[in-house]
Each structure stands twice: as structure tokens, then as C-alpha cells.
Amino acid sequence: AQKVTQAQTEISVVEKEDVTLDCVYETRDTTYYLFWYKQPPSGELVFLIRRNSFDEQNEISGRYSWNFQKSTSSFNFTITASQVVDSAVYFCALRDVRNGNKLVFGAGTILRVKS
Amino acid sequence: GAGVSQTPSNKVTEKGKYVELRCDPISGHTALYWYRQSLGQGPEFLIYFQGTGAADDSGLPNDRFFAVRPEGSVSTLKIQRTERGDSAVYLCASSVTGPSAGTEAFFGQGTRLTVV
Numbered sequence: 001a002q003k004v005t006q007a008q009t010e011i012s013v014v015e016k017e018d019v020t021l022d023c024v025y026e027t028r029d030t031t032y033y034l035f036w037y038k039q040p041p042s043g044e045l046v047f048l049i050r051r052n053s054f055d056e057q058n059e060i061s062g063r064y065s066w067n068f069q070k071s072t073s074s075f076n077f078t079i080t081a082s083q084v085v086d087s088a089v090y091f092c093a094l095r096d097v098r099n100g101n102k103l104v105f106g107a108g109t110i111l112r113v114k115s
Numbered sequence: 116g117a118g119v120s121q122t123p124s125n126k127v128t129e130k131g132k133y134v135e136l137r138c139d140p141i142s143g144h145t146a147l148y149w150y151r152q153s154l155g156q157g158p159e160f161l162i163y164f165q166g167t168g169a170a171d172d173s174g175l176p177n178d179r180f181f182a183v184r185p186e187g188s189v190s191t192l193k194i195q196r197t198e199r200g201d202s203a204v205y206l207c208a209s210s211v212t213g214p215s216a217g218t219e220a221f222f223g224q225g226t227r228l229t230v231v
Contacts, residue, residue: 045206102160107155
């Protein structure tokens with residue numbers, strides 16, 4: 001079965017600290033896609049990144065970076081020098097390619113960045 | 116429009132009533148998805164449209180839930196005989212092609228449904 005686990009329910013950091021959000025996934029597929037979404041208080045899910053299972057190269061985009069490790073089935077997300085505007089709920093998701101390509105989401109991690 | 120639009124943003128209804136939630140996807144997007152997000156949880160898939168047809172409705176919890184997309188654009192999620200357990204945020208998303216595995220979906224701001 002497809003499953004995504006985000007073990008951290010809530011994280012609080014002080015501005016400028018680095019923070020890593022963990023994501024562990026389960027899938028029987030050899031080809032799969034992983035996503036991260038940000039959900040600010042407004043409620044809209046904002047797409048951050050998509051990664052396919054063939055590309056294990058880590059990615060950096062500004063203060064954001066992602067560490068994809070197939071050996072541990074993890075796709076962790078790091079925010080460097082966090083800012084108050086980063087406060088949101090962050091979701092990791094797995095695309096279920098066997099069932100209509102719908103997204104299977106983790107429960108989310110609430111990130112609170114204090115000034 | 117510029118993004119996925121959902122109306123109303125909030126809906127309060129009495130138990131047993133019928134409600135309709137509307138989704139206006141990004142222009143030209145052929146795929147449309149409905150998800151439900153309960154408090155403290157991640158979104159859960161309900162139904163997926165490719166064009167006018169429901170390609171996958173396996174996530175609909177029971178026959179009180181129904182969705183349509185008659186012209187392949189706007190979609191309406193319909194809930195009959197609402198129950199308090201239906202209270203949640205209903206999210207709509209659209210994507211530019213069919214179920215291409217790599218295509219990301221763009222989400223609306225959701226409709227917060229409260230059944231009292």
C-alpha cells in the first residue's frame with residue numbers, strides 16, 4: 001500500500017535557525033513521484049517540489065533543500081535560515097501511479113517560526 | 116482564471132441538509148481532483164475527473180457524495196443528508212494534462228464545510 005509518514009507533528013524554531021522536516025514513504029512501485037506542498041494559514045496548498053524515483057540528486061532552491069534517500073525511503077526537506085513567513089503546515093505526498101495518479105499525503109508537519 | 120477558485124469559502128449547514136461545493140479549475144486544465152482535509156490531517160482523495168467523466172471515484176466515502184463536471188470545466192461536489200462527520204475542508208485541484216505521473220496539481224483555497 002502507498003503510505004507517507006511525517007512523524008513530526010509540530011516543530012517550533014526561532015528565526016534564522018535551520019529546520020528539517022522528515023518524510024518517510026512506502027510503496028511497492030519502482031517508479032514513483034514524491035512531492036512537498038506548503039499550506040499557509042490561507043489554506044491553499046502551494047506546490048514546492050516534485051521528485052521522481054530515478055533522480056536521487058539532492059536539490060536546492062534558495063533557502064530550501066531536499067534530501068532524497070531511496071535506501072531509507074526518505075524525502076526530507078530542510079529550510080535554511082528560517083523566517084516567520086515560513087510558518088505553515090508542510091505536507092509530503094506520494095503519487096499513487098497504480099491508482100489514477102492521485103496524491104497520497106502525509107499528516108503534515110506544523111512549522112512555527114518565532115521572531 | 117489565474118488559479119483554482121472554490122466557492123463558497125465557508126459553508127455552515129444543518130445536519131441532514133444538502134450542500135453543493137463548486138470548483139472552477141485553471142483554464143485549459145483537463146484533470147480535476149477533489150480532496151477532503153479533516154482537522155489535523157493531510158488531504159484525502161475523493162474523486163478525479165478527466166474531462167467530463169469521473170475517471171476514479173474510489174475515494175468517495177459513501178453514496179451521499181456525488182460530483183459532476185458536465186462541460187469539462189467547472190465541477191460541483193454534492194453532499195446529501197449531511198452528517199457532522201462530513202465537516203472538513205474540501206479542496207479542489209487541477210492539472211494541465213491527464214494522469215501524467217509527474218504533473219503537479221494546483222490547489223484552490225478550499226471550502227470549509229461545517230455541519231451543525
